[in-house]
Structure formats: C-alpha cells, structure tokens
Amino acid sequence: MTDLVYLSVAEGAALLRTKKLSPVEWTKALLDRIAAFDPSYNAFLVVTAERALDEAKAAEAEITAGKWRGPLHGVPYAAKDIFDVTGMATTCHSKIRKDHRATADAFAIHKLTEAGAVFMGKVALHEFATGGPAFDLPWPPARNPWNRDLHPGGSSSGSGAALAAGFVPMALGTDTGGSVRNPATCCGIVGIKPTYGAVSLSGVFPLTHSLDHVGPMTRTVEDNAIAFHAIAGHDPADPTSTRQPAGNCLKYLKAGLKGLRIGVIEHFYTEDAAADPDQVRGITDAIDVLRGLGATVRPIRVSPLPLWTDCNRTIHAAESFAIHERDVRERPEDFAMLTRNRLLPGAFISASKYIKAQQLRAALCRQFAEATRELDAVVTLSSLLLPCKIDDTAAVLKTYDQQARLVFNVTGTPAVSVPTGFSRSGMPLAMQIAGRSFAEPMVYRIAQAYCEAAGTCISTDPKTQPRLLAAPSTAAAE
Amino acid sequence: MSDASISPEQLRQLCEQLGLQRAFKLYPDAVRAAAERGLRPLGDPPGSHVATAAPAAVFNPARFERDP
Numbered sequence: 001m002t003d004l005v006y007l008s009v010a011e012g013a014a015l016l017r018t019k020k021l022s023p024v025e026w027t028k029a030l031l032d033r034i035a036a037f038d039p040s041y042n043a044f045l046v047v048t049a050e051r052a053l054d055e056a057k058a059a060e061a062e063i064t065a066g067k068w069r070g071p072l073h074g075v076p077y078a079a080k081d082i083f084d085v086t087g088m089a090t091t092c093h094s095k096i097r098k099d100h101r102a103t104a105d106a107f108a109i110h111k112l113t114e115a116g117a118v119f120m121g122k123v124a125l126h127e128f129a130t131g132g133p134a135f136d137l138p139w140p141p142a143r144n145p146w147n148r149d150l151h152p153g154g155s156s157s158g159s160g161a162a163l164a165a166g167f168v169p170m171a172l173g174t175d176t177g178g179s180v181r182n183p184a185t186c187c188g189i190v191g192i193k194p195t196y197g198a199v200s201l202s203g204v205f206p207l208t209h210s211l212d213h214v215g216p217m218t219r220t221v222e223d224n225a226i227a228f229h230a231i232a233g234h235d236p237a238d239p240t241s242t243r244q245p246a247g248n249c250l251k252y253l254k255a256g257l258k259g260l261r262i263g264v265i266e267h268f269y270t271e272d273a274a275a276d277p278d279q280v281r282g283i284t285d286a287i288d289v290l291r292g293l294g295a296t297v298r299p300i301r302v303s304p305l306p307l308w309t310d311c312n313r314t315i316h317a318a319e320s321f322a323i324h325e326r327d328v329r330e331r332p333e334d335f336a337m338l339t340r341n342r343l344l345p346g347a348f349i350s351a352s353k354y355i356k357a358q359q360l361r362a363a364l365c366r367q368f369a370e371a372t373r374e375l376d377a378v379v380t381l382s383s384l385l386l387p388c389k390i391d392d393t394a395a396v397l398k399t400y401d402q403q404a405r406l407v408f409n410v411t412g413t414p415a416v417s418v419p420t421g422f423s424r425s426g427m428p429l430a431m432q433i434a435g436r437s438f439a440e441p442m443v444y445r446i447a448q449a450y451c452e453a454a455g456t457c458i459s460t461d462p463k464t465q466p467r468l469l470a471a472p473s474t475a476a477a478e
Numbered sequence: 479m480s481d482a483s484i485s486p487e488q489l490r491q492l493c494e495q496l497g498l499q500r501a502f503k504l505y506p507d508a509v510r511a512a513a514e515r516g517l518r519p520l521g522d523p524p525g526s527h528v529a530t531a532a533p534a535a536v537f538n539p540a541r542f543e544r545d546p
Contacts, residue, residue: 307523310520328498340501340508341508341512344508347498348512359523360520
C-alpha cells in the first residue's frame with residue numbers, strides 16, 4: 001500500500017470491504033498528510049482528528065464483524081464550514097459566526113454518518129460562501145495545491161484544495177453561482193451541482209435560497225456519483241427538497257457514449273466574453289474526445305452569458321442581503337471587504353427588479369429546456385479564465401463574471417465540472433457537462449467516459465498529482 | 479428607481495432610508511458602487527418572454543406540509 005493519500009473512494013471502499021485496508025490506517029495516513037502540508041495550504045479550519053479516529057475504529061469493528069454499510073463505510077471526508085455538525089461552530093469562515101454552536105447535523109452530514117463515512121473536519125470557504133479569498137478574517141484563505149500563489153477557486157475553496165492536496169478523497173461543497181464547480185475547475189478535481197432540491201439544504205447556512213445547492217466534490221467521477229447517491233433524497237425538513245428519487249447514477253456509469261447527442265454552448269466563450277485560449281483549447285480537445293467515443297456533438301444557442309449573469313446576480317444580491325441585512329447595517333466592518341462589497345448591492349434592488357429577475361429566470365429555464373429537448377446533455381466551459389493571483393483583488397473580481405457556471409444555478413439543472421488537462425502554465429483546465437433536471441445519471445455517464453478516455457483526473461499515479469510545498473517562505477506573512 | 483446615476487445627496491438620503499448610514503460613512507466608495515450595481519436595470523429578456531404571462535416562482539403551500 002504505497003499511496004493511501006490519493007486513493008479514490010471506490011478504490012478505498014474495495015480495499016476496506018475486503019479488509020485489505022483498515023479505515024484507521026487510511027485515516028491516520030490522511031491526518032499525517034494534513035499535519036505535514038496543510039499549514040502551507042490552509043484547507044482546514046478545524047481538523048477533528050480524535051473524532052475521525054473514533055469513527056474509523058468503529059467502522060473497522062463493524063466491517064470486521066461483517067456489517068459493511070456500503071461504499072462510504074470507513075471513507076474519510078471533510079465538509080465546507082457552512083454545514084452544521086452537532087457541537088461545532090458553523091463559522092461560515094466569518095468572525096460574525098465564530099461563537100455559533102450547531103445543535104444538530106445538517107442533512108448531508110447525517111446521511112454521510114449513516115453511511116459510515118469518517119468526518120475529518122471543517123474546511124475553508126469564502127466568507128458566507130460569497131466574497132472571495134480574504135486576508136482580513138480570523139482564518140487565512142485556502143491555497144491552490146497546484147500553485148499556492150494562485151486562487152483555488154471558491155467559495156468551496158478548502159474542499160477543492162483538500163482534495164487536490166490528497167487530504168481527503170471526498171468533500172462537501174455548496175454552489176449558488178458556481179461555488180462547487182469553481183474550486184473543482186481551479187484545483188483539477190470533479191464537482192457537481194445537482195438538480196435543485198435533489199440534496200437537502202437543511203442545516204446549511206443559506207446564501208441565496210432559490211439558487212443554493214449542495215454538491216459533492218471528489219477526485220474521480222465514480223466517487224462523485226457514489227457520494228451524490230449517499231446524500232441525495234427527500235428531506236421533509238426542507239421545503240425545497242424534491243420527492244423525486246435520484247436516478248441510479250452507477251448503473252449506467254460505464255455505458256459509454258455511442259449514439260448520445262451532446263450540445264455545446266460555444267457562444268458563451270467565443271462571442272459573449274473573452275476566454276483564455278488554453279481553456280478554449282481544453283474544451284475543444286475534449287469535444288474531439290467525446291466525438292471519438294461515439295457521441296454526436298453540435299453547437300446550440302441560448303441567451304447571451306451576460307443575461308444569465310444579470311439574472312443570477314440580481315436574485316443572489318437580493319436574497320443574500322435579506323439574510324445579512326442586520327449585520328450589514330449594524331457591523332459592516334466585521335465582514336471581509338470582498339464579502340461586504342458583494343452583499344451591499346442587495347440593499348438597492350427594488351422588489352420590482354427582484355420579481356423581474358425571477359420572471360427572467362423562468363423565461364431562461366424555458367429557453368434552456370427547449371434548446372436541449374433533443375439532446376442528452378450539453379457541454380460548455382466552466383471558468384473562462386485561468387486561476388489568478390490569490391491576493392490580486394482586481395483579478396479575482398474579473399473572474400466573477402467570466403464564468404459559465406451560474407447559468408445552471410439559474411436553470412437548477414445538474415452540471416459537473418471535470419478536468420480537461422493543463423494550461424501551458426501548469427494549471428488545471430476544465431469543462432462543464434450539464435443536463436436536464438434529474439439527469440445526473442446521464443451527466444455522470446458522459447463525465448465518466450470522457451475522464452476515463454482522457455485520463456485527466458488526479459489518481460494514485462504521481463504524474464497526475466500536484467507537488468506540495470511543506471514550508472512556504474510566504475506562510476509567515478499570513 | 480431605474481436610473482443608475484445618482485447624486486451624492488441622493489445617495490446619502492437613500493442610505494439613510496435603507497439604514498446604511500454606518501456602511502456609507504465607513505465605505506462611501508463601496509456603497510456608491512453597490513448602489514450603481516443594484517439600481518441598474520435588468521437586461522432585456524429573451525424575445526418570446528411576456529412578463530405579464532410569466533409569473534415569478536409560484537407559491538405552493540403543499541411544499542411546506544411535512545410528512546405525517
């Protein structure tokens with residue numbers, strides 16, 4: 001057993017089930033790696049080492065006794081610190097919440113506990129899942145394992161960093177305008193925003209009720225499908241939770257692409273906004289792979305990207321201000337600058353503008369449904385730009401609207417970010433594969449076929465992994 | 479209010495109405511930028527869209543009923 005730290009969920013589960021690997025051994029290897037490298041990457045806000053070892057021991061005892069619960073039994077994971085875990089603060093990476101204590105587990109945490117997964121701790125995010133990488137908060141921002149001077153994406157930044165760094169094989173994120181898929185893109189991992197309502201929002205601190213989604217983040221597509229299955233399902237405590245059962249994402253995962261019809265929304269990155277040539281090369285090459293696997297790929301058109309952005313941002317600003325109104329009024333200085341600047345516009349949005357944005361959302365949803373009626377899925381870019389310097393605020397702000405992820409928060413339909421290779425500067429590239437509502441099985445099937453053929457996922461092969469720094473010279477400055 | 483251009487006095491009064499005096503005092507440039515962004519009109523919807531025939535999210539009381 002040479003590389004426990006980059007073991008996938010599926011690989012680890014197979015070894016755990018056959019007792020060739022102990023959950024305790026796996027957990028210890030990851031805790032050692034976190035201790036050695038996380039001071040350079042700040043992925044974790046809190047490492048729950050004692051609890052993790054207790055849960056790993058319990059899992060080992062059950063598996064040894066023949067009581068294997070399923071593919072997440074004994075598998076370590078981390079959660080963005082926006083999920084409630086009983087007895088712990090849900091800080092949302094904010095000083096405003098540092099004294100909070102959760103009295104119950106979030107639904108997704110509860111489901112993972114039931115599945116026997118091992119909780120390793122809470123990971124960093126952009127404050128309240130908005131804003132950006134901030135240096136004026138009690139905790140430093142997470143760093144990108146591929147280059148710690150660059151932005152790891154957000155807002156689920158610690159989740160993305162922890163996966164790419166080999167700290168955990170699975171993490172939970174949330175996504176309102178791309179916050180699972182942005183760090184997935186920047187860190188070269190796999191992250192899905194499922195169908196709205198497929199995963200309960202109970203016990204997750206809200207950002208924008210009508211756009212918020214919980215999504216799993218992993219290093220492989222198969223792992224992501226396993227994790228999605230574990231956390232999906234109806235939750236009567238969440239009015240937005242769907243009663244429609246999640247489709248079986250594993251049954252046809254490896255069914256291939258022959259005969260599938262895939263649309264590509266090219267105009268987002270060729271006409272509507274300027275894209276980095278490396279990102280365009282990545283998706284162009286990926287489309288060739290999809291065609292080579294037997295899919296038919298043709299361009300489709302929907303409304304220009306800025307209209308989707310306008311719709312998402314208006315709803316986001318209005319709903320998030322409603323949540324944070326009192327603190328923005330009474331203690332604006334306690335937010336990070338980037339967070340404050342994201343929340344303030346909501347104060348100036350009229351009820352009429354908000355309602356028109358919701359009407360626009362309905363029109364865009366109908367348009368997307370019509371454009372994809374004859375298709376099995378669509379692909380488009382995730383980030384149009386490459387990760388920027390983490391401390392370059394102007395560059396971070398530029399990336400906010402140079403992305404095509406928020407489109408699928410508006411439609412509420414599933415979209416997964418998968419790696420498509422590397423830029424000339426060595427940073428991960430990515431595309432999105434998106435489908436109609438509850439089409440997670442199809443989205444995963446296409447993602448799996450692509451990633452398997454292209455070999456773009458981080459694995460136990462050292463050539464696919466970032467080279468971590470144990471003692472960066474700049475760490476002291478934080 | 480659909481015009482994004484706003485005078486300093488209008489902005490001050492608006493902030494007072496909205497309870498944002500503290501933010502305006504501490505971060506006047508950020509509040510001005512936020513006002514311009516928030517007051518900017520929404521982009522034009524797709525051609526086929528008829529606002530009066532397309533309500534926003536429909537309230538469904540059944541979604542709030544818990545399982546027995």
